[in-house]
Amino acid sequence: MKPSAPPGASQIPLFQPPPPDPTPEELGLVALERVAKLLRDGAGLILSRSGGKDSQAMLDYVVELLRHLGLDPATRLVLANADLGRMEWDVTEHLAMLAKHYGVAELRRVKPPRELIDSIRRRGMWPSREARYCTSDHKRGPLEKLIRAVCRERGWTTAIHAMGERAQESPMRRKLALTPMELHDKLTVTRTVKASDGPPGFGPARTVWVWHPIVLLTIDEVWARIKRSGLEAHPVYAAGMRRLSCKACVFASKNDLRVSRALDPTFFAEAVALEREIGHTIRPGFSLAELDDSPDDGAAGPP
Secondary structure, three states, X not given: OOOOOOOOHHHOOOOOOOOOOOOHHHHHHHHHHHHHHHHHOOOEEEEEOOOOHHHHHHHHHHHXXXXXXXXXXXXHEEEEXXXXXXXXXXXXXXXXXXXXXXXXXXXXXXXXXXXXXHHHHHHXXXXXXXXXXXXXXXXXXXXXXXHHHHHHHHOOOEEEXXXXXXXXXXXXXXXXXXXXXXEOOOOOEEEEEEOOOOOEEEEEEEEEEEEOOOOOOOHHHHHHHHHHHOOOOOHHHHOOOOOOOOOOOOOOOHHHHHHHHHHOHHHHHHHHHHHHHHOOOOEOOEOHHHOOOOOOOOOOOOO
């Protein structure tokens, strides 16, 4: 005699579909809760500041968060900037103004061994989507050294590196919405430690998290936050630039390059001469020397 099925067994589906993946908004909230806990537990914040609109909106947001948690930006926040030399716009006064307004006591600027334009000359080629040494050698590498130094000087065993990329900027950055916070494998290190009341074990010497606090903000929301702050953005935006990138950025639109040429014709002439010197144009099939008033090419952002 077959055993009888439990009541309601016929209504139980044989296959339960997996739960839906969390949305970017849900992932962002989880990251925010983790950041808040880390900050309450004593973590430090290092915020990358280029001087552009996105990092300015991010600074406003992060300081708002710190104050909401009852924490002082003067002791818990460091502004970090990678100086690219004469290739970039002067952001010295703008960064100093922001630091003063938001009560940030420490603004650190770091320089690589050579300026970006000198690296282009030395390599004989401009950066590209496939070879972004402008980012790796002149931004990411120097900033990683700075983060190590700040953690050591301040005694931070846990730090959060806040970065201002936004998903709306490009398909590549859209992926960051799925990982708004992750461990920085290169900067997180462990060592053998021996507890006074126990056997040796492994403990963190330095844990660094990467956080993208404004990854879901739209361009309109960025400008709205800056407007609410009562502060001005960097002056190049009022002059017509859409991005505060390098004066001759390989990802710049023709519009931004035309504005750059008008604002700093001396540097632009140097960049045109550099193309001729090394026999390599800023983008395949496009030379700065050929820049005219034709319609924009749509290359208005990073990959």
